[in-house]
Amino acid sequence: MSELLAKCTQQHALDQVVSQQDQELLLESLRNWGALDHRFGYVKGKESSERRGFARYPGGGLAGKPEFSEPFSVHDVLQSRLWTTLAAGNNYEMQTTMFQPVGGMDQIGKAFARHLSGNVIRYNAKVTGIDQDAQGVSVRWQDTAAGGDEQVATADWCICTIPLSILSRIPLTAGDAMTTAITKVPYAASVKVGLQFKRRFWEEDEAIYGGISYTDLPITLISYPSTGYHSRGKAVLLGGYVWGLEAFEFTSMSPAERVRKAVEYGTQLHRQYPQEFDTGIAVGWHRVPFTHGCFGMWSEQVRAEHYENLCQIDGRIALAGEHVSYIPAWQEGAILSAHDVVERLHHKIVAQGGHT
Numbered sequence: 575m576s577e578l579l580a581k582c583t584q585q586h587a588l589d590q591v592v593s594q595q596d597q598e599l600l601l602e603s604l605r606n607w608g609a610l611d612h613r614f615g616y617v618k619g620k621e622s623s624e625r626r627g628f629a630r631y632p633g634g635g636l637a638g639k640p641e642f643s644e645p646f647s648v649h650d651v652l653q654s655r656l657w658t659t660l661a662a663g664n665n666y667e668m669q670t671t672m673f674q675p676v677g678g679m680d681q682i683g684k685a686f687a688r689h690l691s692g693n694v695i696r697y698n699a700k701v702t703g704i705d706q707d708a709q710g711v712s713v714r715w716q717d718t719a720a721g722g723d724e725q726v727a728t729a730d731w732c733i734c735t736i737p738l739s740i741l742s743r744i745p746l747t748a749g750d751a752m753t754t755a756i757t758k759v760p761y762a763a764s765v766k767v768g769l770q771f772k773r774r775f776w777e778e779d780e781a782i783y784g785g786i787s788y789t790d791l792p793i794t795l796i797s798y799p800s801t802g803y804h805s806r807g808k809a810v811l812l813g814g815y816v817w818g819l820e821a822f823e824f825t826s827m828s829p830a831e832r833v834r835k836a837v838e839y840g841t842q843l844h845r846q847y848p849q850e851f852d853t854g855i856a857v858g859w860h861r862v863p864f865t866h867g868c869f870g871m872w873s874e875q876v877r878a879e880h881y882e883n884l885c886q887i888d889g890r891i892a893l894a895g896e897h898v899s900y901i902p903a904w905q906e907g908a909i910l911s912a913h914d915v916v917e918r919l920h921h922k923i924v925a926q927g928g929h930t
């Protein structure tokens with residue numbers, strides 16, 4: 575891109591928008607930023623090899639003479655559609671400084687649970703209906719572990735965090751605006767495949783330490799573990815994170831078939847796959863009975879029509895969760911929606927002369 579823009583500048587295509595003096599600075603910056611040579615070309619040489627890697631890396635002594643690598647042609651770069659993922663880390667939601675909870679995402683929920691005093695969480699309680707009247711809210715539920723008859727819990731208020739994909743199928747006493755909004759948000763499909771290998775060949779053979787290989791295959795990407803570098807023995811990588819139509823296709827397969835497909839596609843990137851593969855696991859979120867999808871997919875139009883209705887406190891019931899936020903698919907959206915609704919509920923109750 576730097577070479578092409580330098581050509582445009584030199585052929586006076588930018589004269590209307592960039593002054594002569596600034597054009598000199600622009601060319602200087604393109605040479606520096608784009609690793610161009612003295613003739614403003616991105617060509618085989620020291621500058622480009624220091625960015626893209628050498629054919630033979632600089633070393634020591636007589637054996638250390640480097641060999642420069644040949645850049646891809648503009649045609650090949652464009653045909654690869656490199657740009658489709660190149661800017662991923664520049665996005666606000668995908669910025670490069672990101673943290674991973676040690677032990678997996680659910681450690682965050684468990685850490686919150688540890689800080690709650692008393693026995694306030696009841697696990698394995700499947701809600702089957704939510705009713706309200708002027709006096710309070712009653713929630714019907716079943717104990718999925720112990721079985722038995724349906725039970726009823728009552729409270730003055732209810733903040734419901736059940737995903738809309740499930741809530742839309744549960745009887746709920748609420749006004750038309752909220753119940754309509756609940757049915758309007760489709761859920762994104764996604765499949766993740768974890769592959770266990772006998773050794774960390776990506777580190778040992780290919781010097782890949784963490785990060786992601788993006789592909790144009792149905793698996794989308796391969797993401798390597800960012801901890802435990804060079805540890806001996808088996809290791810797991812993310813062998814596929816499938817989205818869109820391909821996610822529906824993967825979801826329709828058995829877990830074993832998804833794993834087999836991920837190994838087949840991944841072999842195109844890493845020839846070690848078939849020999850080093852040990853075992854794998856695959857989850858399709860549309861098939862997980864308590865979420866039926868990955869996250870609420872708001873379109874601009876549906877948000878304009880239904881988002882505020884979804885956020886309202888309807889009588890004694892209010893909703894929270896990633897689906898009640900402008901940051902869908904992130905835990906941050908879920909938490910900020912909870913802050914927002916708790917504050918509004920507090921003001922409402924205090925205004926009515928009650929206590930929270």
Ligand SMILES: Cc1cc2nc3c(=O)[nH]c(=O)nc-3n(C[C@H](O)[C@H](O)[C@H](O)COP(=O)(O)OP(=O)(O)OC[C@H]3O[C@@H](n4cnc5c(N)ncnc54)[C@H](O)[C@@H]3O)c2cc1C
Binds near residue numbers: 699
């Ligand atoms: C594949 C994938 C990858 C993700 N990666 C990240 C990431 O890297 N970083 C990040 O911040 N976020 C990530 N997220 C998003 C994050 O998991 C969600 O945004 C977050 O969990 C939403 O919180 P929530 O409380 O709204 O819903 P959930 O966490 O889904 O909680 C809803 C709860 O309701 C329960 N429930 C459902 N039905 C019933 C019922 N009938 N009765 C009782 N309970 C019920 C469910 O069991 C569940 O516990 C990812 C999500 C997926 C699916």
